[in-house]
Amino acid sequence: MNWVPWNKHQSHIVNLHRAKCLKCDENSYWFGDAYGENEGKMLFPLVSNAPPPHPDMPKEVKSDYLEARDVLPHSSKAAAALVRLALQRLCIHLGKSSNINTAIGQLVKDGLPQGVQRALDAIRIIGNESVHPGEIQDEDIDKSVGAMFELLNYIVQDRITRFKEIDALYESLPEGKRQGVEQRDKK
Structure with a gap:
């Protein structure tokens, strides 16, 4: 330099x-x-170590995610709170409650894998603690905020991309074969 x-x-x-x-x-x-x-x-220029948003991340979620990336070099607590907000918007996008804790419970009832549920709860708890002091110390938030970005991308992969890829593969099957499956499932 x-x-x-x-x-x-x-x-x-x-x-x-x-x-x-x-x-x-x-x-x-x-x-x-x-x-x-x-x-x-x-x-x-500001440099954020957070990964870019998942390509399938919904627009309203991505907006908060990108803002969290922008503030990360200045405040890990602000970034954690914004990632938590992005998660809440993702739950709403998935058709669940606007109460994030209730939404996670609804996703669990829908068969959410335990690993994804733990990712959701980790983001919720760390994000909450970043604005409501409690048991998690500021230094711990500093250490975990980077993983929160990765976990949110993982949740998008599991809840959106995986189903999108399955649907695309199914739609690529011949029409007659899909009709056969539909007839079978009507019985």
Whole structure:
């Protein structure tokens, strides 16, 4: 990185620096007290370690998910709360209650696998604890928020993509064979 004080022509002192990457030649902007790769805080571009949303994630869920990714570099508690909100919107999208705990119970009654149920409850509990202090400490939220993003993608895979793929395969069967299955199931 080539470091350049960004405020050199201003009359007041602000610890802003521009760094030009020697590999990609792009600029980043930093606030900090000293030069050095590990000093200060990068202001732009923001880098989130969270995975991108699952391609089949519904639009209203994806909006909260992307916002959670954006705030993650600044606040793991805010990101955890937004992932929990995204999960609640996913439950509503799946036709379940707007009360997230009730919705998870409804999904369990529908035959939700235990691993997926645990993923749902982990997101719900960690997200709740991020805004309502309780037994989970801030440091624990910091450690688990990354997994929350992965779990939400896993839930989308299980509840949406899996059925979409099965339906696509079934629809690719010859019409006569599908009619035979439908006749069999009417009996």
